[in-house]
Amino acid sequence: MASRVSQRGGDLLGGDLAIDLGTANTLIYARGRGIMLNEPSVVAVDITTNSVVAVGAEAKRMIGRTPDHIRAVRPLQDGVIADYDVTSEMLRYFVRKVLRRRGALTGPRIVVCVPSGITSVEQRAVSEAAYAAGARKVHTISEPMAAAIGAGLPVNQPSGSMVVDIGGGTTEVAILALGGIVASTSVKVAGDALDTAIVDFVRAEFSLLVGDRTAEELKISVGSAFPTSGPKTAEIRGREVSTGLPRNVAISADELRKAMDPPIVRIVAAVRATLDRCPPELSGDLFSGGIVLTGGGALLRGMDARLQHELGVPVQVAERPLDSVVLGTATVVEHFDQLHRVVVDGHRR
Numbered sequence: 001m002a003s004r005v006s007q008r009g010g011d012l013l014g015g016d017l018a019i020d021l022g023t024a025n026t027l028i029y030a031r032g033r034g035i036m037l038n039e040p041s042v043v044a045v046d047i048t049t050n051s052v053v054a055v056g057a058e059a060k061r062m063i064g065r066t067p068d069h070i071r072a073v074r075p076l077q078d079g080v081i082a083d084y085d086v087t088s089e090m091l092r093y094f095v096r097k098v099l100r101r102r103g104a105l106t107g108p109r110i111v112v113c114v115p116s117g118i119t120s121v122e123q124r125a126v127s128e129a130a131y132a133a134g135a136r137k138v139h140t141i142s143e144p145m146a147a148a149i150g151a152g153l154p155v156n157q158p159s160g161s162m163v164v165d166i167g168g169g170t171t172e173v174a175i176l177a178l179g180g181i182v183a184s185t186s187v188k189v190a191g192d193a194l195d196t197a198i199v200d201f202v203r204a205e206f207s208l209l210v211g212d213r214t215a216e217e218l219k220i221s222v223g224s225a226f227p228t229s230g231p232k233t234a235e236i237r238g239r240e241v242s243t244g245l246p247r248n249v250a251i252s253a254d255e256l257r258k259a260m261d262p263p264i265v266r267i268v269a270a271v272r273a274t275l276d277r278c279p280p281e282l283s284g285d286l287f288s289g290g291i292v293l294t295g296g297g298a299l300l301r302g303m304d305a306r307l308q309h310e311l312g313v314p315v316q317v318a319e320r321p322l323d324s325v326v327l328g329t330a331t332v333v334e335h336f337d338q339l340h341r342v343v344v345d346g347h348r349r
């Protein structure tokens with residue numbers, strides 16, 4: 001009864017939101033409604049007036065194509081807030097966009113996920129940004145816990161389960177049992193690092209300059225972490241280092257795999273290190289239940305096969321890897337009144 005009353009109260013007061021404030025993408029889930037927003041974490045800023053020109057999908061389209069005085073900024077780097085003011089503006093814009101549709105009277109309660117390796121200062125910055133966006137109460141949940149819940153892993157059971165969330169800025173690896181994190185590793189190597197590795201490789205091998213967006217497109221269209229049956233070559237259009245003139249070259253899937261190998265090796269090492277720290281009582285569960293991959297990096301061709309090959313543990317990709325974290329955070333929001341004491345830390349202003 002108590003929970004029904006407070007749920008209705010929550011609606012009148014603007015409902016509750018679950019937010020995955022990611023380095024690459026921000027997703028917002030509204031209680032009782034579902035995922036209402038999914039946009040790139042990008043802001044276009046006019047540097048002459050220091051004002052925000054565009055946010056989200058519109059701002060991402062501007063990357064690399066803007067006039068000199070407009071800069072597309074990604075305010076989160078390596079999974080944490082790199083530019084507080086721009087992050088705050090972005091979050092406020094996104095929250096308003098969702099709330100505008102519901103005609104709320106006052107601020108929502110917000111649960112936002114944060115990387116497991118975050119410092120208390122960084123965590124405070126995330127909370128403050130959510131308060132600045134209009135929240136009346138902010139809670140945080142660790143990203144690997146949210147990813148595991150969202151991927152449907154039985155985190156509250158005594159048996160162990162393992163999740164690897166490969167996002168844009170961070171890879172979060174965690175072993176979970178009985179509602180808690182038994183062992184975890186967070187490394188600042190994920191999708192963005194794969195893009196940078198491609199930019200560097202293309203420059204070194206072909207003397208060609210390409211932007212991060214081109215590199216990301218190559219990664220998605222032809223890239224792989226393990227030999228697969230995907231497409232074999234791609235055409236790259238870039239600028240020659242010496243002359244600055246445009247030039248096209250062909251790059252093969254094998255070359256792209258070689259380009260991305262150093263960051264992939266680091267991701268594999270993070271998973272191995274976490275497995276090594278698994279209590280013996282739970283190892284058997286992991287070898288039978290396997291590892292579940294979430295985050296956009298889980299979609300890299302052959303990522304599952306590569307981890308399975310190197311670690312000898314079954315690996316599968318979650319059903320909706322890009323949505324796992326926000327869906328897991330949403331589970332907390334949907335059961336706010338029963339659950340938040342168990343898995344969520346509240347932070348008073």
Ligand SMILES: Nc1ncnc2c1ncn2[C@@H]1O[C@H](COP(=O)(O)OP(=O)(O)OP(=O)(O)O)[C@@H](O)[C@H]1O
Nearest residue numbers: 022023024025167168169170191295296297299300
């Ligand atoms: N099909 C694909 N193949 C390879 N990589 C992909 C694919 N789709 C998306 N990605 C990559 O996934 C990354 C974004 O994933 P995600 O949205 O999970 O990150 P995030 O949650 O914003 O980041 P973080 O959790 O590190 O803060 C980007 O680097 C993107 O290039």
Ligand SMILES: [Mg+2]
Nearest residue numbers: 022167295325
């Ligand atoms: Mg993420």
